[in-house]
Amino acid sequence: MKHIGLDMSALKQTLNLGKSYSDNGWGMFVTMLLYKGKRNGCYIIKIDKWFPSSKTCSECGYVHKELQLSDRTYVCPVCGNLIDWDEQAAINIDLEGLRILLSA
Secondary structure, three states, X not given: OEEEEOOHHHHHHHOOOHHHHHOHHHHHHHHHHHHHHHHOOEEEXXXXXXXXXXXXXXXXXXXXXXXXXXXXXXXXOOOOOEEEHHHHHHHHHHHHHHHHHHHO
């Protein structure tokens, strides 16, 4: 089973697509994404945009609220987990998606 996490509003802002992609074109993209995912055995799961994926330790679950954007390496003050910020976020998004899927 494959699963993907995607923040549509963040993607629009990152790509500087603006309001023009909030209309039918963007809606069509979401529809196609859902269709293709279903056809290929994937689940498309929406994760809350405020989920602290980069600040949560994937080993012990501690939320490191003091972590700054400039801290590109995550060091957990509780368990000592040392991991790249982006890898940490990817692991946590994956785990959150699975949690949402299994709780449905």
